[in-house]
Amino acid sequence: MKTISYIIVLFLIIVSCSKQTKQQITNPKDYANYLKVTENVSLKNAQEELEFWSAKLSTTPNQYPYLQKIAAANTQLFSITGNIEYLKEAENNLLQANEKTNYDNAGYLRSLARNYVSQHRFKEALSLLLKAEQNGENRQLTEFQLIDVYLELGNIKKAEEYLSNVKDFNSFEYLIRISKFSDAIGNLDSAINYLEKALKKIENSNKSDLLEWTYTNLGDYYGHAGRLQDSYQSYLKALAINPTNSYAKKGIAWIIFSHEKNPAKSLDILAAIEQETMAPDLHLLKAEIAEYSGNFAEKEQQIKQYFTAVNNEKYGAMYAKYNVVLLADDKTKVKEAIEIAKKEVLERPTAQSYDLLAWAYFKNGDVKKALSITEKQVIPHTFEPELLFHAVQILKANNKNKEADLLVADLKESSFELGPNTAKILTKL
Numbered sequence: 340m341k342t343i344s345y346i347i348v349l350f351l352i353i354v355s356c357s358k359q360t361k362q363q364i365t366n367p368k369d370y371a372n373y374l375k376v377t378e379n380v381s382l383k384n385a386q387e388e389l390e391f392w393s394a395k396l397s398t399t400p401n402q403y404p405y406l407q408k409i410a411a412a413n414t415q416l417f418s419i420t421g422n423i424e425y426l427k428e429a430e431n432n433l434l435q436a437n438e439k440t441n442y443d444n445a446g447y448l449r450s451l452a453r454n455y456v457s458q459h460r461f462k463e464a465l466s467l468l469l470k471a472e473q474n475g476e477n478r479q480l481t482e483f484q485l486i487d488v489y490l491e492l493g494n495i496k497k498a499e500e501y502l503s504n505v506k507d508f509n510s511f512e513y514l515i516r517i518s519k520f521s522d523a524i525g526n527l528d529s530a531i532n533y534l535e536k537a538l539k540k541i542e543n544s545n546k547s548d549l550l551e552w553t554y555t556n557l558g559d560y561y562g563h564a565g566r567l568q569d570s571y572q573s574y575l576k577a578l579a580i581n582p583t584n585s586y587a588k589k590g591i592a593w594i595i596f597s598h599e600k601n602p603a604k605s606l607d608i609l610a611a612i613e614q615e616t617m618a619p620d621l622h623l624l625k626a627e628i629a630e631y632s633g634n635f636a637e638k639e640q641q642i643k644q645y646f647t648a649v650n651n652e653k654y655g656a657m658y659a660k661y662n663v664v665l666l667a668d669d670k671t672k673v674k675e676a677i678e679i680a681k682k683e684v685l686e687r688p689t690a691q692s693y694d695l696l697a698w699a700y701f702k703n704g705d706v707k708k709a710l711s712i713t714e715k716q717v718i719p720h721t722f723e724p725e726l727l728f729h730a731v732q733i734l735k736a737n738n739k740n741k742e743a744d745l746l747v748a749d750l751k752e753s754s755f756e757l758g759p760n761t762a763k764i765l766t767k768l
Contacts (some may be wrong), residue, residue, distance in 0.1 A: 364567050365595055367604070373578045373588065374611035381583055382419050388412040406436040407450055414454065419583070421618035423653045430454050445476035449484055459656045461491045461687055479505055486516045490523050493689035493720070498523075511540040511549070515556075522560070525722035531560045551580045558590050563756060567598055585616045592624070597758050602628045619648035623661060630760050659683050663695040667702035677703060690721035698729045706736040718746075724753035728761060731768055743768070 389412035396405040410432035417425035433451040440447055448471035455464035465488050471481045482501050489498040498520055507513045514537035522530035538553045558573035571594055577587040588608050596605035605628055609621060626641035642665060649658045659679055666676035680696035693716035701709035713733045717726055727746050734743035747768055754762035 362599060364571050364598060365591060365604075369575055370578065370588070370591055370608075373582045374608060376582045376615075379419070379583045379615065381581055382416070385412050385415040385419060389416065403436050403439040406432045406439075407447060410436070410450060410454070414457075417457070419585075419616070421585075421616040423651060423657075426454065426457055427653050430458070442470060443474065445471040445474040445481060448474070449481060452484060452488070456488065456491065459659070459687070461488055464488050465492065483512050483516060486520070490519055491689075492687055493692075495520075495523060508536070509540075511537050514540065515553070527560065527564055531557070531564060534560060547580050551577050551584060554580070555584065555586050555590065558587065562590070562594070565752070565755065567594055567755065570594065583615050585612045585618070588612050589621075589624070593758075596624075596628055596631070597755050600759060602632050617648070619645050619654075619658060620661060622648065627758060627760060631758075656683065656686065660691065660695060663699055667699045673699060673703045690717050690726060691723065693717050694721070694726040694729055697733060701729070701733050701736065706733065709733045710737045710739075724750055724756045725761075728757060728765065731765075735768060 389409060392405050392408040392412060396402060396409065399405075410429040413425045413429035413432065416422070417429065430451070433447060433454055436447045437444070437451055442448065448467045452464040452467040452471070455461070455467070465485075468481055468485050468488060472478065472485065482505050486498050486501045486505075489495075489501065502513075502517060502520060505513050505516070514533050518530045518533035518537065521527070521533060534553065534557055538550075538557065541549050541553070544550075554573045554577035558570045558577065561567070561570035561573060571591060574587040574590045577584050589612060592605045592608040592612075595601050595608070606625065609625060609628075613621060622641045622645035626638045626645070629635070629637035629641060645661070646665075649662070659682070663676045663680050663683070666672040666679070676699040677696070680692070680699045683692040684696055686692075693712050697709040697712040697717060700706075700712070710733055713730050718730050721727070727750055731743045731746045731750065734740070734746070747765065750757070750765055754765070757765065
């Protein structure tokens with residue numbers, strides 16, 4: 340009997356270890372050094388670029404091409420620090436360059452359009468790109484950007500038209516666009532395949548910025564596909580190129596929180612990120628972790644800090660999505676959420692924008708209006724788990740339980756993307 344008991348205990352230990360091995364994706368030894376970076380080389384280089392070109396312009400004010408160089412440095416500083424002032428200063432530089440050329444330089448128009456995309460001013464970006472297209476200079480570069488903007492605006496048909504114009508499977512720029520397009524229409528496997536092909540085009544090059552971008556985007560795609568080990572390795576490869584890549588660190592923090600259920604380690608990474616960037620949405624991830632840990636006072640504190648951070652008109656609509664969802668949870672501010680969502684629909688008539696409006700109406704008790712929007716503008720046009728999670732609740736509120744249950748079955752496979760708090764709610768729906 341003792342032998343049998345021993346075998347049973349040994350079996351249970353092996354099973355337990357097997358489960359732990361399966362559960363564990365990350366290893367602090369892999370990324371620990373990236374959390375202790377004492378010098379931000381990218382930040383230093385961008386600051387030096389800004390100082391150099393600013394000095395050149397000061398010496399020769401008529402050399403307006405320097406304005407684009409200054410704008411590029413400011414844009415880089417924004418991407419590193421999250422400080423909106425840099426992005427707005429880049430806009431100012433590019434406006435001056437375009438004014439000096441009477442908005443007749445396609446390169447300057449494209450640069451300003453990129454800036455507007457970063458600010459979520461997509462219709463203004465589109466207007467500039469159409470002007471650049473008419474100009475004709477380096478037309479293909481303009482067409483690539485038009486694909487990006489049309490996808491952001493949810494105009495799949497126009498994006499597809501331009502993709503056919505620039506079709507070239509030997510082109511990195513084309514491959515990343517066809518990858519984005521595949522993701523937009525819900526074909527994640529193709530999106531990954533095309534982005535992996537794009538990576539092969541540049542992996543032996545010295546184009547570190549493009550490699551870094553590709554690895555982080557692959558990290559996201561792999562995560563969506565449930566390939567968490569691949570996702571983790573992609574983020575590590577991005578960090579090997581740039582140890583201060585906050586986006587990659589945040590991706591690893593999410594794996595640790597959502598998959599490994601280790602909020603303390605996740606918070607350690609977020610603490611390191613906060614030394615590098617002031618991006619407001621970090622507070623929302625910390626709030627989500629606090630909720631999971633049962634620390635609701637900390638959750639509310641982080642949400643307050645988020646609103647303090649975004650209380651700057653220069654952010655414009657950049658954080659509209661988060662604002663709507665948070666304000667809709669407050670009965671005294673749900674009407675404000677509805678108004679923001681209406682503006683989003685006007686400016687960016689995508690499934691995501693319509694979802695925000697439907698969700699705000701739902702939270703305001705207008706379940707029929709929410710259902711009408713969700714059935715027409717959201718469910719047929721998206722595969723995003725967060726949007727379909729909202730749709731389930733709206734369907735349930737309208738006694739459409741059969742349709743809701745079908746979505747729930749699919750969403751259970753998206754628990755990693757949704758996060759443990761949402762996944763927990765999902766089990767009760």
